[in-house]
Amino acid sequence: xxxxxxxxNAQIATKLRALYLSVQEEAIPDRFLDLLEKLDAVERxxxxxxxx
Amino acid sequence: MSGGMTxxxxxxxxxxxxxxxxxxxxxxxxxxRHDRADDLVQDTIMKAWAKQDHFEMxxxxxxxxxxxxxxxxxxxxxxRGREVQDSDGYFTESLAQxxxxxxxxxxxxxxxxxxxxxxDQREAIILVGASGFSYxxxxxxxxxxxxxxxxxxxxxxxxxxxILQITGENEYGPDATSAPMTSRAFVS
Numbered sequence: 001x002x003x004x005x006x007x008x009n010a011q012i013a014t015k016l017r018a019l020y021l022s023v024q025e026e027a028i029p030d031r032f033l034d035l036l037e038k039l040d041a042v043e044r045x046x047x048x049x050x051x052x
Numbered sequence: 053m054s055g056g057m058t059x060x061x062x063x064x065x066x067x068x069x070x071x072x073x074x075x076x077x078x079x080x081x082x083x084x085r086h087d088r089a090d091d092l093v094q095d096t097i098m099k100a101w102a103k104q105d106h107f108e109m110x111x112x113x114x115x116x117x118x119x120x121x122x123x124x125x126x127x128x129x130x131x132r133g134r135e136v137q138d139s140d141g142y143f144t145e146s147l148a149q150x151x152x153x154x155x156x157x158x159x160x161x162x163x164x165x166x167x168x169x170x171x172d173q174r175e176a177i178i179l180v181g182a183s184g185f186s187y188x189x190x191x192x193x194x195x196x197x198x199x200x201x202x203x204x205x206x207x208x209x210x211x212x213x214x215i216l217q218i219t220g221e222n223e224y225g226p227d228a229t230s231a232p233m234t235s236r237a238f239v240s
Contacts, residue, residue: 008213013181015162016081020182022159024077029090032072032097039101040065 064104067113068097074183075117081178082125084167092128096121115185119193122175165215169208176204177212 075096079089100107100120107116166174172194179190180201191201 009209012162012209012212012216015159016166016177016181019159019163019166020077020081020178023080024073026073026076028069028072028076031090032093033069035094035097036065036069039097040062 063109064107068100068117071114071117074114075121078118078178078183079121079125081166081182082122082171082175084163092121092125095124095128099124112189114183115189115193118179118183118185122193161216162212165212168215169211173204173208173211176201177208180205 072093076089076093079092079096080086083089083092096117100117107113166178169177175194176190179185179193180187185193187198187201187205191198194201
């Protein structure tokens, strides 16, 4: 009935990775794409005199 | 070098983007709630952007961002006056809020078990077991000795095994009505 015969550490590792991947495989939310765009834009505007 | 200032900046941004999915997964595994995790990721992006001069291109962007995120999390928890050890109030809402977030019940049980770990053990096992860092890199990210990380990972594994076994037994709880019938049927 159970799969308890498996190495328990291997089971834990598999579940931990599955949990992690479930978030990692989500698309990057727009809020972060927008944020990076804004940060980049601000930087470009304030950057013309980089000499210093 | 040859690309000049502008291309160096955009490659900073590009590398940051590439690390974001993993950074979100790290935050989510540490905190257990999407809204808080993403707020923390946002704070991390701002912090990292502000100190991008400190980042050396070609070194490990992912490890650098993870370090910033982790430091940010603990400093926020300190500011809020929460004990780092007190995982309770910080995590309890997670399952209620996103009951369908993870495919199987199995993973929800695991998530709950992960949230029961002390934060230092939780981050250690996530960094090594899911984020793909070596023990050495994880030690650097957490600012502790290699041996400390190893023992935290070991304790995390042991604790998870204990918790998950307990959870496994509790699975019979809701079935209390049907279980006796079934066993009686088999016995008699």
